[in-house]
Amino acid sequence: MAFDIDTFAESSTAVAWSDIDLDAFRENPLPEDSLRALRYMCDVEYHTVCYLRDMLVTPSHGDGEVSTFMTMWNREEYWHGEALAAVLKVHGIEVEYDQLKASRIKLGWRDRIDPIKQAVYGNIVGKDFVATHMSWGSVNERGAASAYRRLAALEPHPALAPLLKRIAAQESRHIAFYTTQATKRLEESKLARAFTRFALSKVWGPVGSTIEPEEEVRFVMGYLFDGPDGLREVRKMDEAIAKLPGMQGLAINEAAFRARGLYADLPAA
C-alpha cells in the first residue's frame, strides 16, 4: 500500500466535534467503566509528545517524509486528547494542562532514563532502529484504532460513537504510514528485522502500559477486548503484525492480554 505524504499532510486536520452534541451526555451520561477507558485513552493521546521525542532522538528525523509525518501526526494525536477531554469534561472530569504535567512528573526516573536509552539504541543500532520505531508505531496505531472501534461498538452512545469513529479513521491513516515505512525498512535489513522482532516480543507492551498503572491497563484491556469477540479483534491485529517482514508467527497482543488474565477460558490458537 503506497502512502502519499503530501496528500496526508494537506488533509491533516484537527479532529472536529463541534457538530456533535456533547450536551447529550448531560441527560444521558456514560457509565463509569466507559469513562475510565476514555480517561486512559485521553492520557495516552496527550502523551504522544513523549513518543515523538523517542522518535526524534533516533536517526529518523533526518528523513523529510518521516519528519513531515511526525509533525502532522503529533498534532492530530494532540487533538484526539482534546476531543476526549471535552467528553470527560461534560462528565465533570477535568484533564487540564497542570494535571497532565503532574502525571508526566510521576513518570519519574523512567521518564528521565528513557530518552537516554532511546538515543543509545538509536545510535548503536543506527538507521535500522528506525525500522523498529516504525513497526512499533504500526502496532500501537493498530491498537489505538481497534480500541476506539471496540469502545464505539460497546458503548453506542449517539454522541460518543461518531466521535470515536472519526478518531479511529485518523488512526487508520497513521497505521498506513507506519506500516508502509516499517515494511520497506524491514525488507531492506536483516539486522532491522532481528532487532525489531526482539523488541516487539520482549519489550513491547499494550498502548499505555508504560504510562498507566498496571491496574488501569488490566481494566481497560479487559473492558475493551475480553471475550470471544475481543479475542477475534486481537487476533486480527496480530495477523497484521505477523505480515511485517520477519515478524511471522508473532502474536504479541494475544500474549500480552493472556498474561493479564484475559481469555482464560478460550483456547490458544
Added chain:
Amino acid sequence: MSTARFDVAAYVRQPSGPMRETLTGLGAALPADLADALRYVQRRAQGTGSWLARVLVTATHKDARITAFLSTWAYEAHWFGDALAALAGAGPVPAIRRGIAATVRDRFGPLWEAVVANLHGRALTGVQMTERLVDAWIVDAMLERAQHLAPAAVAADLARIREGIARQAHFFAETASEALMGSRAARVLARRRLARRAWPIGAEREPVAATADAIRTLFGPDASWADGIDARIDALPGLAGLHIARRTSRKPGRRPVRTPLRSVRTRHAAPVPDGKDEAR
C-alpha cells in the same frame, strides 16, 4: 508577571496551515540568489525536528502547555516552509554538513542533552524559549529584507508568513522573559548557550557558505539590521552585551571560537565556573 497571558488554547485552535492555494506570488520570477535565500529559510522552517529532539529530552516535555504550543508551532513552521518552497521553486539543496564533528553533534547531541538536562532541570526550558525568540527575530529580519528584494506579489506572501512568525514570537517572548526573570540559572545558562551556537537555529546543519550566502544576499554589506536585534536581546533579563546578531552578520554560519567575555553591564548574571554545562 505579564497580565495578558498568551492564549495557547486559542492559538492551537487556529493555526496557519497550508498556504499554497492562497499565495499571490506563485510563479513570479525571482533572482536566483533570492530564491536560494528563501530556500535557506525554508529548510530552517521544515527542520524543526533536530531542535525539538534536544528540547523534548529535557524537562520541557513535562510542561504540557509548552508542548501543546510546540506541536502547533512545528505544524505552522512546516507550512511556512512549504509556502517558501513554492515561492522559491526547486533549486539546489546543499548537503547537510557532514564532518565528524557535525555527525557527532547530530547523533549524540540529544543524548548528551538528555544527560545534562538532569543537572539543569527547568532552567533549560527558559534557555530554549529564549533561543526560539532570538531565532524568530533573526528569521523575521531575513524575511523583511526578502520582502524588499522580491516582486510585490511575493512580498505580500512573505508578509503573511512574517505575521505568523510574529504571533509565535509572542509566546516565546512571554515564556522566555518569565523564565529569565525568575531564575538566575536560566540567565547564566542562556548567556552561555546563546553565545555559543550558530544562528539562525539549524545553521549548524548547513555548510558555512550556505548561511553566508543567504545573509549576504539579503542584507548585503550593511550590518545595521543586526544592531536592532542585538538591542532587543540586550533588553532581555541578563542577556546584555552578547552581540549575537552582529557576530552572525560578520561570521555567518560559524560558532564562536570561544565564549565572549561576560559583559560588565550584566547585573543579572553572576559569573559561573567554566565547563560545567558544555552541552554539545
